[in-house]
Amino acid sequence: MNEQRSAPVPGGKAFRPKPRLPRGFKDRDEAELMAEARMLDTIRGVYASYGFQALETSAFEYADALGKFLPDSDRPNEGVFSLKDDDGQWLSLxxxxxxxxxxxxxxxxxNLPKPFRRYQVGTVWRNEKxxxxxxxxxxxxxxxTVxxxxxxxxxxxxxxCADCLESLGLKRGDYGILLNSRKLLDGVLEAAGVAADPVRRGIVLRALDKLERLGVDGVRALLGEGRRDESGDFTSGAGLNPEAISRVLGFAVPDQESAGDPESVLPRLARSVAGSTAGEAGAANLGEILRIVNTCGYGADRIRVDSGIVRGLDYYTGAVFEAQLTFPVTNDADEKVVFGSIGGGGRYDGLVxxxxxxxxxxxxxxxxxxRLLSALKARAGAQAFAAAPLCVxxxxxxxAAAEAFRTAAELRAAGIRAEAYAGDGGMKAQxxxxxxxxxxxxxIEGGDERARGEITLKDLNRGAELAKTAETRDAWLTARPAQQTVRRGELVACVRAMLDGGRTS
Amino acid sequence: MNEQRSAPVPGGKAFRPKPRLPRGFKDRDEAELMAEARMLDTIRGVYASYGFQALETSAFEYADALGKFLPDSDRPNEGVFSLKDDDGQWLSLxxxxxxxxxxxxxxxxxNLPKPFRRYQVGTVWRNEKxxxxxxxxxxxxxxxTVxxxxxxxxxxxxxxCADCLESLGLKRGDYGILLNSRKLLDGVLEAAGVAADPVRRGIVLRALDKLERLGVDGVRALLGEGRRDESGDFTSGAGLNPEAISRVLGFAVPDQESAGDPESVLPRLARSVAGSTAGEAGAANLGEILRIVNTCGYGADRIRVDSGIVRGLDYYTGAVFEAQLTFPVTNDADEKVVFGSIGGGGRYDGLVxxxxxxxxxxxxxxxxxxRLLSALKARAGAQAFAAAPLCVxxxxxxxAAAEAFRTAAELRAAGIRAEAYAGDGGMKAQxxxxxxxxxxxxxIEGGDERARGEITLKDLNRGAELAKTAETRDAWLTARPAQQTVRRGELVACVRAMLDGGRTS
Structure with missing residues (x-):
């Protein structure tokens, strides 16, 4: 790879690489980084207040220690960036x-406290298309918590999680933390007589996942003999008997009594798994979780059971949960949609x-x-994440460069974000x-003004507004609107007034 | 790599990888992360106040775009973690x-403002031993600034840089920002007649680098014919004539008149490059830099010229600088040493x-x-970086788990870092x-206490102190020193008093 060097090749031209980001990567600018930093600081603050410990692990792991738990991949090492260390061992990001x-x-x-409760914020890498x-x-x-x-x-x-979302400015009612249990789902399937049959169980779970699209009758057909769609294609069903179908639908479809009454959801679900050991344990577990959050003042307006939550089924072993934002946003197709999930998790056992x-x-x-950052921007508006205003x-x-830098230092000392122009260009470039x-x-502090003890401030925000109505940029520059000359000693006060939107003429 | 899976191998045992960090990597714990985050937030705040923009580039670059500018390495790709993307292009971290x-x-x-002034805080990787x-x-x-x-x-x-160090709590006199110029060094060499001869020039620079160890006479010998050391080995010198040697030593060795008078250093250095175009340009450039920082109120107690600064010579083209901490710390050999460099930089042209x-x-x-973090710890003491005290x-x-979690929530609402024990263990484990x-x-809130409207607080800091004098841990646990039972309604006030070190009995 000697051609990477910029040294001239004898008899030829110097090699000049094309400056480009690798596929699937991006550079992130100030606006995004500032908004993200503020959001993550808030979340870290909540985690720390609960006594969770910060941890940062290395970017690399030995490939065998990392294992392969990526969803949607049957091929080992698929989806991971790996390379061989100089001692022949494989490392993966x-x-x-x-x-x-x-x-x-x-x-x-x-050496760890038990339980070990840690939080980690960090970059991850996926070698995917x-x-x-x-x-x-x-x-x-x-x-x-391990x-x-x-x-x-x-x-x-x-x-x-609820505290994080409210600390970030989301209101009660803007979000819901929805809770379900893998054991409860297992109990329903057990009660329906399909727990031991992975093929049938898969059909049932896929059918439940289609409830919103196909409606109750469509799902009922898929749980039984099967279903012929509009195109005439036939999908084989799970072959459940009518009683099993009724149990499964009773689990997944909110009945009349629980609609609008989140408190009644768990009792209904518990009835639908009666007789199953796994199911009853799952219902009791969710009941205990709810009792704790309710005692701490977190009601169903924030944390509630929802049988529609079916997360990462191959991974979780007990409670599963999802944080959903319930307010509408406008999607790319200009439609109003509910924002939806911004995270979730659950219980797992096998990793250690x-x-x-x-x-x-x-x-x-x-x-x-x-995702959470775009939700917050949609909710709070870009203004809430704007950087402090800047003086140049x-x-x-x-x-007179030295004097300009001293003026910038004076503004900074007064808490105003300020810089002096550090380049070589003229007035137009500046x-x-x-x-x-x-x-x-x-x-702007010209020599004449300095001699008179004066300084000029140009309101660029207001200038930009006026420029919209001006015919040309040059016209705007020469018209010099929203500009005022003030006493040098009043610099800080006048800058403050201009930033506050007032005029100080 | 199927053996990564934990699935049992037929007729054999399940593969169990050894949990271990890759060589040369580490996990970082809460204490280090909190201290680092506070330090970096302060630095980011200073950079942003100067109007520098945050930027975060991708971890990967195309290998040809990244190039190879690592010091101390003649082999391309040495020192870099690289792998082939699925389209055959090489990526490097x-x-x-x-x-x-x-x-x-x-x-x-x-699309960038010119000049483009950015800061970036980020992880870098070196594939080194x-x-x-x-x-x-x-x-x-x-x-x-580009x-x-x-x-x-x-x-x-x-x-x-000076503002960053003072914002981090370092005092005037604890640090110096030392300034030199690559052009000034070139001028000295030019004046000594060795600029065009890379071999001789290398000998001169290496000799200057040994000034502290060999003293003026040793360096004088290396600048001339050569030097025989204590073991009898002879090192060939640069072969400079006496006048050239005198010029070079005049540059590098502070003379009587400038000792203790930093203002006189630049005039002295300027004299030593008189007649060299590069040298005179370098001296004028440093003079202009000093004029600006002095106008802004940064005197020689913070920013000053030091001809001993010889940083990354192959890379820089103009001013070079180094931030040094001047206070003493105790090294591993239990000796008092000056902390030294915590960063630096300079002017470069070739990268774009x-x-x-x-x-x-x-x-x-x-x-x-x-390095800066360990310096701050050495100066400020670990206390300055301690996390907020924690209640369990x-x-x-x-x-009664729910009640314990409600108590923790109550403490958090009062701004106190608090957690309820989330595990399954008994009193001893807790x-x-x-x-x-x-x-x-x-x-500690037992059932009886709850019935009486009381709650018990155990001062673990004080308990730990007392435990030093107790004979056994068990004796400490049973003696239950520094423990008090208070009215439930006074929980927050009593916890605050205990954290403040007061007794509330």
Whole structure:
């Protein structure tokens, strides 16, 4: 790869690589980073207030320690960035924060507090086909409790998630933390006589997943003999008997009595699994979780059971939960839709057992950082995430650069974000620079003004507004609207007044 | 790599990977992460107040776009983690933040403000042989100005660096931002008649680097014919004539008149390069930088010229600078030493030209995050970086878990970091847990106490102190020192008083 060097090749031209981002990656700018940092600081603050500990694991793991738990992939190492270390061992970049947590816990088991409650915010990498809005590098934000089977550990995650969303400015009613149990689903299937038959069970779960699209009658057909669609194609059903079908539908379809009454959902679901050991244990577990969150003041307006939550079925072993935003947003097709899920999680057991053989109960929640950020922007408006307004002090003659930098330092000392122009360009280049920086005010201090003890402030926000009505950019520049000359000693006060939107003429 | 799965191998045992960190990587715990986050937030705040923009580039770059600028390596791709993408192109993880900046600038040149001033805090990876304290993954914190040759751009970085260190609590006199110029060094060599001879020039530079170890006479010998050391080995010298030697030593060795008088250093250095075009330009450039920082109130107690600064000579083209901490710390050998460099940078030109062919002037500074953090810990003491004290509410009977969680929520609502025990263990396990979590207070609410409207607080800090004098841990646990029972309604007030170190009996 010597051609990477910029040294001239004898008899030829220097090799010049094309400057381009790798496929599926992106650079992120100030606006996105500032908004994300504020959001993550808030979430970290809530996690820390609950006594969860920060942890940061290495980006690389040994491939065998990382394992393969990616969904939707039968091929080992598919979906992961891997390379061989110089000692011949394979290293992989983490694809989530849960597998490294399992390695960390197994490696440090003796020294960790038990239960071990940690949060981690970090980049993960997926070696997948990139697409629009689908990146190969993104940030996850997880909280997990390892080493506790107590329902309190799940309850705590649900309350913590609700606290995060409200700390971020979402209102009661804007969101719901929805709760279900893998054991409850198992109980329904057991009661329906299909628990031991993975093929039939798969058909039932896929059918339930189509409830919204096909309606109750369509799902009923799929649970029984099968269903012929509009095109004439026939889909084989699960072959359940009428009583089993009725049980399954009774689980998944809210009945009249529970509609609008979230308190009645769990009793209804418990009835539909009566007689199944797994199901009854699941119902009792959800009941205990609800009792804890209710005691702590989290009612059904925030945390409630919803039998429609069917997350990552191959992975979870007990409670599963999902945080949904219930307010409408406008999608790309200009339709009003409910924002939907911004994260979730549940109980899992097998991860640490991969290393030690002993199952360690664990439960965790993961927040989708980029999805939550777009939701907050949609709800709060871009204004809420805007950077502090910026002043640019122009440098009219090179000899006075030092004075311009001193003026910028004076504004900063007063708590105002300010910079002096650090380039080599003239007046036009400097105004263009201020424009690209989205500066609020240009501060101009020419030699004559300095001699008179004066300084000029140009309101660029107002200038930009006026420019919309001006015929040309040049006309705007020469008209110099929203500009005022003030006493040098009143600089800070006048800048403050201009930033507050007042005029100080 | 099917053996990564934990599925049992027919006729054999399940494969169990060993949980272990890859060589040269580490997990980072709460104490380190909290201290680092506070430090980086402060630095980011200073950068943003100067109007520098945040940028985050992708972790991966195309290998040809990243290029190879690592020091101490003649082999292409040595030192970098690289892998082949599924379309056959080589990807590399960034090894610093400067090469990705060059790619970003070249790719987005038309749309960026000019000059483009950005900061980036991010992980970088080096595929090097790990060693004690030498990791293959670490964080860098850079600020660069691209597209300005003005001395103001360098001056600004120096002032910003000083502001960062003072915002972090370092006092005037605890640090110095030391400034030199590559052009000044070139001028000295030119004046000594060795600029065009890379071999001789290398000998001169290596000799200057040994000034502290060999003293003036040893270096004088190396600049002349050569030097025989104590073992009898002879090192050939640069073969300079006496006048050239005198010039070079005059540059590097502070003379009597400038000792203790930093203002006189630049005039002295300027004299030593008189007649050299490069040298005179370098001296004028440093003079202009000093004029700007002095006008802004940064005197020689913070920013000063030091001819001993010889950073990354193959990379920089103009001003070079280094931030040094001047207070003493105790090293591993229990000796008092000056802490030394925590970062630096300088002017460079070639990076963007690799892509476009056109040289774009740039200057930048990089702070060594982990070194600065240990310096701050050494200076401020670990206390300054401690997490907020933590209360653990114990769960005495499983049926009362909900109440314990409500108590923790009540403490959090009052701004106190608090958690309820989320595990399955008994009293002993819970106290052990609180101990491992370094909790300040255990809150104990038994059934009897609840009936009486009371609650018990155990001061674990004080308990730990008393335990030092107790004979056994069990004796400490049973003696239950520093424990008090208070009215339930006074919980928050009593916890506050205990955290403040007062007794509320």
């Amino acid at each position: 983490r694809y989530d924060l849960t597998a490294p947590l399992a390695r960390h816990v197994a490696e440090n088991f003796q 990139p697409g629009p809005g689908r990146f190969r590098e993104f940030i996850q934000c997880d909280a997990d 080493g506790s089977a107590a329902p309190a550990a799940d309850a705590e995650l649900l309350m913590m 057992a991969r290393f030690t053989g002993a199952e360690v109960p664990a439960t965790g929640i993961s927040i989708g950082v980029s 002090v122009l440098v009219l003659d090179k000899g 105004l263009k620079y201020a424009d690209k920086r989205c500066a609020a005010i240009a501060v | 960034r090894y610093d933040l400067t090469a990705p900046l060059a790619r970003h600038v070249a790719e987005n040149f038309q 790990p060693g004690p304290g030498r990791f293959r993954e670490f964080i860098q914190c850079d600020a660069d 597209g300005s040759a003005a001395p103001a751009a360098d001056a600004e970085l120096l002032m910003m 030209a690799r892509f476009t062919g056109a040289e774009v002037p740039a200057t930048g500074i990089s702070i060594g995050v982990s 509410v114990l769960v005495l009977d499983k049926g 106290l052990k847990y609180a101990d491992k979590r370094c909790a300040a207070i255990a809150v």
